Amino acid sequence: MRRYAGVSWALLLFALLSSPAAAQGRGLSIIPRQDLSFGTVIPGVPVAVAPSSPAGAGQLEIRGRRNAPVLLDFTLPSALTAFGASLPLSFVGGDAAFSADPAFGAAQFFDPRTAQIAVLASNGKLYVFLGGRVTPDASQPAGSYGATITLTVSYVGN
């Protein structure tokens, strides 16, 4: 009986010291790499930034289990704001992309308005890119406009 108790304590100790990563693979994490930047825009002149734009596209890095499918779900604002003024912001199909390559190689495009399933690369990483478009009207007040875009990522299935 005393020996069984010793084995059980060893199991408990193993369980306590074993991280979830060791037992199940890595937990998910998301690292913002770059904001979505439209630069200087002119009143009355719409501007679009492609997800492939190195300087303009928003970029996030996802880290998790190798080869695991994940669900990518953006929360997208409909406008940038500044001092009470509003600058319309919109997205269309193909304004987002994901790739195992941080340099956008072999990227797969998708519609950021719809949740998208992607598979983490064999190193457990995935890079997500986001473009978009702003439509200033002819009398758009001058100023610096901004908004927050959130990417939620979760494992799909096991």
Add this chain to the structure above:
Amino acid sequence: MSKLSRTAAILAATVVFAGSSSELAAQNASISANAIVAGALSVTSVRDLDFGTVIPNFNRTILTTDATSGHFQIDGGVNAEVSLTYSSLPGALTRVGGTETMTITYTATHNTTDAGGVGTGFTPASGLTTRLDTTTGELHVYMGGLLTVASGQVAGDYSATITLDASYTGN
């Protein structure tokens, strides 16, 4: 199995289960979307191009760095690309109240800071596409030229109007 052993097994199972639940939780992160809306573009005549008093048969050159060079200042959105063209770039000065002329050949420089005429040279007749300053939204254009004065040039005041137009390219 003793009571202690059973408890240990339950605790171990609980720890492993808790790890799995945490791992499956959704994660999120945010980035910003940003844009700078440029203000209206303006062009200001800071200083006229002035050849001063010239003497017949002696041509006169004004450098862009001279105190009497022409100077335009453009103000607009920071780092915005603009197109500059001259809607009026006369090839000669005309005597006020007369018809006599003196020909001009222009030189020009541009700089995103007011550098007293120092800058990147360009050909006025060809216009220019460049960017406003990344911090101030300014651009300075300086104009010099060569005035050709004939030996029998009629005395008087000569003048002409140079008009510089600026517009955003949208880039």
